[in-house]
Amino acid sequence: MGRDRGSQLVLEIAAPPADTDPNAIRIARHFAENLNAVGVDARISTLGRTDLRRKVLINHNFDAYVGQFQESEPFDPDAMYAFTHSRFVTEAGWQNPFGLSDVNGVDELLARQRRSAGDDRREAVHALQQTLGELQPFTVVAFPDPLTAVREDRFENWTDRQPLSVGGLLGLERAGSVAGTEETGTADGDETADGNDTEDGDGRSIDGLELLGDMPLTDDGEDADDGTLRLVTTDERITENWNPIAAEYRRYGTFTSLLYDRLALIDDGEVVPWLAAGWERTDDATVELSLRSADWHDGEPVTAADVAFTYEFLRDTSMGAAETPVPTPTFRGRVSAVESATAVDEETVEIAFDDVNEAVAVRALTVPILPEHVWADRTAAASIAGIEFDAETTEAVVTNNEDPVGNGPVRFVEATPEESVTFERNPDHFLRRSADDGATSEDGTGPLAEIPERFRRKPAFDRLTIEVMGSDIAAVQAVGDGFADATVSSLGPDSVTRIGREADARLVAGQSGGFYHIGYNARRAPLSNPRFRAVLASLVDKQRLVDVAFDGYAEPAASPLAATPEWVPAALRWDDRETDPVQPFVGESGSLDAEAARDRLREAGYRYDEEGRLLAPNP
Amino acid sequence: MSRLLSVVSSLALWVSSALLVASVAIVGPRRLYDLWNDARRRLWEIRVPFAGLVAVLIASAVGRSSLQTVSELFGLRLTWAIYALEGNFVAWLQTTFATPQVTMYFSSVYVYGYVFLVAFPFIAYLALPRAATIKRLLVAYALNYGVGLALYTVVFAHGPRNVIPEMVTSLLFTHNPDFMALTGEVNEPANVFPSLHTSLSVTVATFAVLTRRKYPLWTPIAVWLAASVVVATMYLGIHWLTDVVGGTALALGSVYLSYRFVDGDADRAEADDDPDRSEGGEATSG
Numbered sequence: 001m002g003r004d005r006g007s008q009l010v011l012e013i014a015a016p017p018a019d020t021d022p023n024a025i026r027i028a029r030h031f032a033e034n035l036n037a038v039g040v041d042a043r044i045s046t047l048g049r050t051d052l053r054r055k056v057l058i059n060h061n062f063d064a065y066v067g068q069f070q071e072s073e074p075f076d077p078d079a080m081y082a083f084t085h086s087r088f089v090t091e092a093g094w095q096n097p098f099g100l101s102d103v104n105g106v107d108e109l110l111a112r113q114r115r116s117a118g119d120d121r122r123e124a125v126h127a128l129q130q131t132l133g134e135l136q137p138f139t140v141v142a143f144p145d146p147l148t149a150v151r152e153d154r155f156e157n158w159t160d161r162q163p164l165s166v167g168g169l170l171g172l173e174r175a176g177s178v179a180g181t182e183e184t185g186t187a188d189g190d191e192t193a194d195g196n197d198t199e200d201g202d203g204r205s206i207d208g209l210e211l212l213g214d215m216p217l218t219d220d221g222e223d224a225d226d227g228t229l230r231l232v233t234t235d236e237r238i239t240e241n242w243n244p245i246a247a248e249y250r251r252y253g254t255f256t257s258l259l260y261d262r263l264a265l266i267d268d269g270e271v272v273p274w275l276a277a278g279w280e281r282t283d284d285a286t287v288e289l290s291l292r293s294a295d296w297h298d299g300e301p302v303t304a305a306d307v308a309f310t311y312e313f314l315r316d317t318s319m320g321a322a323e324t325p326v327p328t329p330t331f332r333g334r335v336s337a338v339e340s341a342t343a344v345d346e347e348t349v350e351i352a353f354d355d356v357n358e359a360v361a362v363r364a365l366t367v368p369i370l371p372e373h374v375w376a377d378r379t380a381a382a383s384i385a386g387i388e389f390d391a392e393t394t395e396a397v398v399t400n401n402e403d404p405v406g407n408g409p410v411r412f413v414e415a416t417p418e419e420s421v422t423f424e425r426n427p428d429h430f431l432r433r434s435a436d437d438g439a440t441s442e443d444g445t446g447p448l449a450e451i452p453e454r455f456r457r458k459p460a461f462d463r464l465t466i467e468v469m470g471s472d473i474a475a476v477q478a479v480g481d482g483f484a485d486a487t488v489s490s491l492g493p494d495s496v497t498r499i500g501r502e503a504d505a506r507l508v509a510g511q512s513g514g515f516y517h518i519g520y521n522a523r524r525a526p527l528s529n530p531r532f533r534a535v536l537a538s539l540v541d542k543q544r545l546v547d548v549a550f551d552g553y554a555e556p557a558a559s560p561l562a563a564t565p566e567w568v569p570a571a572l573r574w575d576d577r578e579t580d581p582v583q584p585f586v587g588e589s590g591s592l593d594a595e596a597a598r599d600r601l602r603e604a605g606y607r608y609d610e611e612g613r614l615l616a617p618n619p
Numbered sequence: 620m621s622r623l624l625s626v627v628s629s630l631a632l633w634v635s636s637a638l639l640v641a642s643v644a645i646v647g648p649r650r651l652y653d654l655w656n657d658a659r660r661r662l663w664e665i666r667v668p669f670a671g672l673v674a675v676l677i678a679s680a681v682g683r684s685s686l687q688t689v690s691e692l693f694g695l696r697l698t699w700a701i702y703a704l705e706g707n708f709v710a711w712l713q714t715t716f717a718t719p720q721v722t723m724y725f726s727s728v729y730v731y732g733y734v735f736l737v738a739f740p741f742i743a744y745l746a747l748p749r750a751a752t753i754k755r756l757l758v759a760y761a762l763n764y765g766v767g768l769a770l771y772t773v774v775f776a777h778g779p780r781n782v783i784p785e786m787v788t789s790l791l792f793t794h795n796p797d798f799m800a801l802t803g804e805v806n807e808p809a810n811v812f813p814s815l816h817t818s819l820s821v822t823v824a825t826f827a828v829l830t831r832r833k834y835p836l837w838t839p840i841a842v843w844l845a846a847s848v849v850v851a852t853m854y855l856g857i858h859w860l861t862d863v864v865g866g867t868a869l870a871l872g873s874v875y876l877s878y879r880f881v882d883g884d885a886d887r888a889e890a891d892d893d894p895d896r897s898e899g900g901e902a903t904s905g
Binding site for chain 1 (some may be wrong): 691698
């Protein structure tokens with residue numbers, strides 16, 4: 001922002017190019033055109049994924065940006081805690097990138113929805129959404145339908161909800177009919193869960209329990225890579241960086257979640273005890289968790305000390321060495337709900353929560369558990385030549401985490417930066433090991449009693465490869481041509497029509513939590529003024545954008561919680577509205593009433609020169 | 620990967636066939652025969668500019684990714700300035716002329732035609748008895764790449780298909796995803812200014828015009844192909860008009876400098892005893 005053209009207000013809108021995100025650039029241009037119409041010199045700066053994130057989340061060096069929220073699935077309202085609480089204003093990462101200070105009681109509402117339960121929490125969440133709608137630290141545009149192209153001749157059981165989530169990928173089944181192996185039961189049944197039982201029944205009788213892990217059924221007499229799940233993406237970051245806490249490199253963190261288990265897995269809103277086999281409350285604020293027997297990918301055992309370390313480490317990745325703590329740039333809100341984590345013995349952890357309700361506590365259990373013997377050496381201060389960091393940071397935050405040592409159901413094999421990455425099934429993972437350990441798992445009392453059947457003895461693939469493609473269209477084409485089984489990254493409306501043309505490919509439109517929004521840097525005048533931001537919000541014709549830019553594959557929204565309608569008050573639901581209930585679009589559908597918008601800016605105290613240019617306010 | 624391999628082998632097959640035909644038809648059997656007999660001496664003669672070009676290409680291959688990082692961090696972000704300057708010209712070009720046949724033509728020209736266009740002058744000018752033209756060509760190519768790489772680093776900008784996707788379809792990738800596999804290997808989406816496709820094509824066309832007395836048949840072919848490649852870069856949604864103008868300027872500048880660097884007269888003395896000289900002099904420096 002500056003005054004370089006006379007004293008006209010200049011706003012730079014940072015957005016990814018269309019190859020990276022086919023939708024964001026259209027939102028940015030719509031916004032820029034309407035800004036220009038009201039006399040602002042708006043310029044779009046197209047930036048790659050990591051540059052954009054670094055600029056916005058780490059350096060806070062932006063005016064406005066267009067992007068997606070980092071939750072892939074509909075999420076608990078507490079996700080707003082990190083996103084908007086003023087206590088995080090100086091921190092780098094997904095925590096309050098807007099620099100929103102505590103006005104109108106946002107902090108108090110965020111704290112209240114954490115503490116309270118039932119109607120009290122609902123009330124706080126309603127009030128929070130109303131306040132955020134008025135303050136507009138960011139303008140929610142729409143929740144996209146996360147479009148995915150999948151083909152089912154090699155893997156089936158793709159969920160229509162979240163095919164590319166951890167749960168979705170682990171729930172996949174090998175397609176029996178095409179594999180052409182001894183797995184006979186699956187060919188005619190759509191109900192793949194049943195088919196799976198048959199497969200494994202056969203497997204046990206043929207190969208014996210011990211062999212299952214190392215010698216997958218389909219290996220013998222089959223093409224070697226038949227068990228490879230091949231995904232394509234336009235997002236090259238997973239081929240370069242495997243750091244589960246790096247804000248610039250993680251989109252939803254799906255693949256790092258396959259590398260690093262969390263204590264609990266939330267799948268379709270269902271809480272699944274994951275690395276923790278179970279937990280019980282010991283008092284009001286304390287929970288005792290018992291860990292499953294598990295190993296890190298390097299053979300070291302996963303211990304309660306690793307869990308205790310992780311929670312302390314994520315709060316301050318310098319472990320006390322830096323003058324001020326260097327907290328994790330992702331999962332910050334979740335970690336802030338934990339007061340302390342203590343190892344009781346090798347397999348038992350006690351977690352004390354900071355006066356939070358159960359939903360928030362469970363959310364706090366969904367952070368990647370890190371091996372202490374690897375990450376304890378990454379606490380030193382870091383700086384990368386040429387890359388400016390506003391605040392002090394640590395090795396842990398900036399490392400690419402090459403050869404990641406995780407504990408999850410897949411482990412790292414190899415990668416060619418910007419081209420591809422390969423993971424393989426972890427044969428020692430509890431999903432496989434425990435399932436094979438004893439027949440007790442079938443009667444509901446074994447070690448996997450709490451794990452849904454669809455995850456047992458999974459993943460079904462031997463290997464997982466992710467190949468980078470130049471655009472969403474090329475990615476869809478690769479699935480259509482049989483070079484890949486599914487697309488990972490978001491697809492634009494242009495690629496949708498292609499899926500219909502490909503006989504073997506199918507389009508899955510699930511549910512997303514990753515709402516598109518325009519974020520404002522409230523550290524800079526006039527964006528610091530909520531009245532100014534409210535006028536900017538009213539320049540966005542969300543319904544029109546959904547119809548045109550998204551080709552209908554999105555839902556316009558007023559609230560960041562619109563994906564979980566049970567939390568949204570009726571006054572903020574979009575339903576059949578034409579325009580935003582809080583910040584209605586200035587104009588008729590599609591065409592901006594520039595004069596009315598200018599009047600609103602004048603009312604808010606902004607001035608124009610004789611040529612109709614909005615003047616930048618004096619500092 | 621197999622997709623990339625198939626498009627590369629198809630490219631190699633078509634371009635080498637075209638080179639073979641063009642060599643016979645344009646260069647002629649007699650010059651080819653002389654080239655065959657004299658190849659070693661002629662290659663030795665051009666060793667300096669050849670090594671220069673190879674050095675630039677290696678530097679480009681090795682340094683490109685780190686220069687790209689420098690560009691991301693410190694480059695001038697000109698996407699919006701370029702768009703503000705020329706508006707929807709590329710979109711207009713596409714909506715006015717796009718038909719499946721035209722798209723097929725420009726896609727093929729962009730990939731096959733371009734490689735042929737840039738490769739053929741090597742043979743044609745090496746087949747000339749005097750080395751001045753081939754030396755100048757090599758110098759001009761090296762300048763194109765070297766200066767182009769420097770400009771890529773200074774300017775950070777995305778092309779039309781990345782900025783106005785609803786108006787400019789990425790035609791190459793939409794209709795020929797196989798080509799995409801190839802160009803995705805070679806091209807960085809944030810390197811649009813200047814258009815190297817344009818600059819190398821215009822360089823070849825300029826040489827073709829300057830040497831029209833040697834290869835009268837080549838001149839119209841080169842000019843036609845070069846013009847097609849130039850239009851293709853915009854028609855396919857890859858480059859802005861601004862990139863094309865920049866690429867043309869880079870080409871003309873490179874050719875001019877190559878004539879400054881490689882002296883035609885010094886070379887003439889060397890070739891004095893060559894009977895081929897009677898066929899006509901080199902075009903002189905422009």
